[in-house]
Amino acid sequence: MDPVLVLVLTLSSLLLLSLWRQSSGRGKLPPGPTPLPIIGNALQIYMKDIGQSIKKFSKVYGPVFTLYLGMKPFVVLHGYEAVKEALVDLGEEFSGRGSFPISERINKGLGVIFSNGMQWKEIRRFSIMTLRTFGMGKRTIEDRIQEEAQCLVEELRKSKGAPFDPTFILGCAPCNVICSIIFQNRFDYKDPTFLNLMHRFNENFRLFSSPWLQVCNTFPAIIDYFPGSHNQILKNFFYIKNYVLEKVKEHQESLDKDNPRDFIDCFLNKMEQVKYYLLCCII
Structure with missing residues (x-):
């Protein structure tokens, strides 16, 4: 088969798939600007001043509207x-988090920041309880x-x-407070580590x-197969993770x-308690 024909058929299939996915889900979502196939509303957003673009859309579609970044829909809330x-009146219903491929690639969906669902709620509850009662020492x-x-x-x-x-x-000060709570000790402001x-x-x-990371989160395949600043993010996180593991x-x-x-x-201590509880349940 002619390579040009194969390319045309592939692109046509992608366009049809994009149109079908967007049209099938739009009936359940708030109104918003009509997205283009594959790229969504990317061309309608002024990347150097996203806030101004959001304000402009809110005047047309109201304080709650839908934007497509690529083929992925995002519901935007604008205004107090x-x-x-x-986040307040319906805080429990909106306590979940969206999917961010770059963060999931880093921590596999674990941790206080990147976890989701019941796991995030349990870790968040433990973290808040620990910080509130930290007068134990x-x-x-x-x-x-x-x-x-x-x-x-x-x-x-x-x-x-x-x-x-x-x-x-001024950025070092709060970071040092966090370090003293997590690691028990603070750092000198000139400490190389x-x-x-x-x-x-x-x-x-x-x-x-950065706009590039928004592209990576919209098209996750980029993370594995393309160079870019997302690779530096991965390197930085792995360095920080290894440092924390040494402290643990x-x-x-x-x-x-x-x-x-x-x-x-x-x-x-909490990990040991959970292990003991699971062991008792098994026995």
Whole structure:
């Protein structure tokens, strides 16, 4: 068969499939601009100012409308009243998360940030409970915040009143509080390991909000077969994950079940309790 004919038939099949999928699901979704086959509403969104595009659509279709990124539909909520109704008044019904292929590739759908369904609810419930009752040791969360605030003030004084950009230092402070809660210790602002972690976190936050990552999440095949910034995100996450796993091993070796020192200790205790419960159920 002629290769050109094969190409034409393939493209035609993809177009028909795209039209069928979009038309079959649109009756159940809020109104929105008519999507094009395969690329959806991508050409109708001004990527340099997505907020302005959303505002423009809301004037035409109301505060709740549907946009297609590729062949995948997204329901958009615009305005305080619509967001409040969904996230506050109907918070339980809207507590689920969408599918993000790049994040699923990183953590296989596990963890506090990337998990979903009942698993996410259980981990979230445990995390909130642990943070609320973290006065179990000699230092509470408030103590850690006050200590970090003093360190931040000392770091700012080093400028001796000269003008400088405080963005990085102000980002280090909350990150250090989180580290002290999770790992039991804070880092010096010039610590190479801490600077490396901060750089990788900041780089990932920047890349996650880039248009290219939206393309990757819309067309997941790109993640495996094309070069791009998504590969750097994967490298950064694997580095951070390996660092955390090393800390977990250190905690396992020195764990005192009756005196948890930080979040990792509490999590390890919870894991043992779940194992014991499952064993009792089996017996």
